Amino acid sequence: xxxxxxxxxxxxxxxxxxxxxxxxxxxxxxxxxxxxxxxxxxxxxxxxxxxxxxxxxxxxxxxxxxxxxxxxxxxxxxxxxxxxxxxxxxxxxxxxxxxxxxxxxxxxxxxxxxxxxxxxxxxxxxxxxxxxxxxxxxxxxxxxxxxxxxxxxxxxxxxxxxxxxxxxxxxxxxxxxxxxxxxxxxxxxxxxxxxxxxxxxxxxxxxxxxxxxxxxxxxxxxxxxxxxxxx
Ligand SMILES: Nc1ncnc2c1ncn2[C@@H]1O[C@H](COP(=O)(O)OP(=O)(O)OP(=O)(O)O)[C@@H](O)[C@H]1O
Numbered sequence: 001x002x003x004x005x006x007x008x009x010x011x012x013x014x015x016x017x018x019x020x021x022x023x024x025x026x027x028x029x030x031x032x033x034x035x036x037x038x039x040x041x042x043x044x045x046x047x048x049x050x051x052x053x054x055x056x057x058x059x060x061x062x063x064x065x066x067x068x069x070x071x072x073x074x075x076x077x078x079x080x081x082x083x084x085x086x087x088x089x090x091x092x093x094x095x096x097x098x099x100x101x102x103x104x105x106x107x108x109x110x111x112x113x114x115x116x117x118x119x120x121x122x123x124x125x126x127x128x129x130x131x132x133x134x135x136x137x138x139x140x141x142x143x144x145x146x147x148x149x150x151x152x153x154x155x156x157x158x159x160x161x162x163x164x165x166x167x168x169x170x171x172x173x174x175x176x177x178x179x180x181x182x183x184x185x186x187x188x189x190x191x192x193x194x195x196x197x198x199x200x201x202x203x204x205x206x207x208x209x210x211x212x213x214x215x216x217x218x219x220x221x222x223x224x225x226x227x228x229x230x231x
Contacts, residue, residue: 007200008057008168009033010225013066015052026052027063028223034200036167039191041211042204043228044220050204051172053220057202058170059087071167088117092161092199094190096173098153100145106132106156107141113163124163131159134196135189151182158190162197169194169201175210183207 015027026049034040044050055061057068059075068075070090078086100109110128115121132138135155137148145153154174161169174190175183187210194201203214211217212230219228 007034007036007071008202009069009072010053010057011067011069013053013056013063013068014223015049015056015061015063025223027056027066027220029066030220030223030225032218032225034168034202036200037195037198038216039194039201039203039214041214041217041228042202042219043206043208043211043217043230044204048220049223050220054170054172054202054204057168058091058093059083088113089164090167092164092166092169094154094158094161094169094171094174096176098145098157100153100156100160102145105142105144106137106148106152109145109156110160110163113160117164128159128163131163132156134193135159149182150178151186154178154182154186155189158186158193162193162199165197166199169199169203171201171203171205173204173206175205175207183210187213 010030010032013027013030016023016025030053042050042053052061056063059068070086075083075086107125107128110131111124114124114127129138129141132141135158137152137155140148140152148156175186178186205211208230217228217230218225
């Protein structure tokens with residue numbers, strides 16, 4: 001029998017912080033898995049631990065206990081170099097604020113992670129152009145972030161996040177600072193990319209309307225992952 005590999009799986013993840021003599025537990029046995037091409041919304045009140053969960057899933061932070069599996073590979077025992085490599089090759093991040101490099105053009109911002117990963121300039125430029133076209137901002141490729149609207153900047157950030165064809169896409173309020181119309185079309189572009197690339201996507205959002213359009217909605221309750229019903 002073949003054991004299916006899951007693009008992203010968290011197994012009994014615990015995260016706590018010392019608070020004086022007390023222990024502040026944020027994640028208390030958080031378990032879930034997201035399959036290739038699946039889009040999962042994470043909806044939870046402020047302070048529930050969404051960013052902590054995304055940081056752990058993205059190998060930016062280590063859990064106190066439990067394991068993160070990317071494509072079936074346990075990440076807890078990876079040394080720092082392998083962790084960094086795994087993060088660069090397999091995980092894409094989109095944040096609420098785009099974090100584009102201001103001195104570079106849209107095209108260069110999308111090219112950079114590919115060049116860091118070792119791609120030739122020509123190939124990186126070609127792929128970046130295709131991604132920007134796909135996000136419908138091809139004509140703005142030469143513009144710097146300050147010359148783009150918020151929605152355009154966020155579409156560049158999404159193109160950059162998927163530039164290295166990650167298997168896991170993590171987004172923290174990707175449409176949080178956009179007006180509803182812009183949020184809608186940025187979300188549509190994100191959805192199209194997830195469907196087309198087969199990436200496993202976990203998207204933290206306070207926007208119930210957008211959450212309802214994803215395949216599944218989960219929440220954090222007392223540090224555990226539970227299904228969430230919109231409505
Ligand atoms: N390094 C830390 N030391 C102590 N407490 C921390 C640390 N990092 C996070 N916390 C606490 O963990 C809790 C969860 O934080 P987190 O940022 O994950 O929440 P969140 O759900 O993303 O919130 P928001 O929606 O407001 O961004 C908060 O109470 C926060 O203060």
